[in-house]
Structure formats: structure tokens, C-alpha cells
Amino acid sequence: MNIAYWTIAGLLAIFYVYAGTLKAIRSRDQLRPMMAWVDHMPLPALRALGAVEILGAAGLILPPLTGIAPSLAPAAAIGFVLLQAGAITVHLMGGDRRITLNAGLTATAAVTTWLATRL
Template sequence: MMGWVDRIPMPVVRTIGVLEVLGAAGLILPPLTGIAAWLAVAAAVGLALIQVGGIVVHLSRNEARLIGLNITLLAAAAAAAWLGTTWL
């Protein structure tokens, strides 16, 4: 279903998955615990960078029609990073 997975080495695919899970935890846990709230901003920036990478991969494969979700997630991550810097 995801054609890009066939062209990228499996360790890279797994690393992307781990980074996404860590990013999600980084968005949720620091604000909930009140410990190291700056980590939420770092997680949001990291997730935004992952989406930029996803857009680049889709465009390099001539899959421009598939970047809608990446753009939406990029906007959400950028908003989370911006809100994290203004509310800290």
C-alpha cells in the first residue's frame, strides 16, 4: 500500500516509525507531567521535519496527490511548536 517502503532500507523505515512514536510521546508526556516542557516543542519540530521528509519522498516519486495528509500533519506540528513557545 505504501510504495515508498519498497525503495527505502528497512532500518530507515523502522527508525522513522520509532521517531514518530517518540514524537507523539514527546508531545503528550511533558505537558502532562510538567517536567521539561521544552521537550514538547522539540518533539513538534521533529515531527514537522518528518513530514517535510515525507513530502520530499512523495514528490520525488511523482506522488504529488498524496501529500495532502503530510501538509496537514506539518501544519499541526508547526502549530504545536508555535503554541509551545508562546505558552511556556
């Protein structure tokens, strides 16, 4: 179970550090080709979303790694499930039906939640 957790949580953390960093530092014009929904969100909210994704990724890795507050790992994974549920809602409300990545991330975060409770 440990190997499964570290593999899945590590990949999820890499994805969210990358996506969060893009949202935190890039302009709307740079993000628009990848994320059509950025025009529907205020820039400070977009930056905050990027920070939340980076902090969530740290929450998946650091608590189990250090042994300090290991219950934060499942909380971070649950946070990503909720984040992706919101992302799917935003996509569908904007008329964007491309939610395959979001559905995959939701499932991956749900599996990570289950594995984190088994550490």
C-alpha cells in the first residue's frame, strides 16, 4: 500500500505543483490556450487557486514523509476531490464538455484518499 500511495500521490502532487505554478505566475493570455475558463474568474481568485493547488500537493507529500500531522494527507486528497468537482461544474456551466482530465483527477484523488487512510 505504501508503494501505491507514494506512486499515485507523487504523480498527483507533480501535476498540481505544475498546474498551480502556472496559475500563480502566468498571465491570462498565456493561460487561455490551455484553460478557456480563465476569463470567467477574477485574477486574484485564479492566483489563489494556484496557491491552493501547490499547498494541497505539499499536503499530500510532506505529512506522511515527515510523520508530522499525517492526517493532513487524506484531507489534502479530499480537497482535490472537491476541487475537481468544482472544476467539472465550472467547465459544464461554461459549455465546455472536455472534462475527461477532471474526471480522471477526481478518481485519482479519491484513490489517494483511500490509500492515505491506510498509511
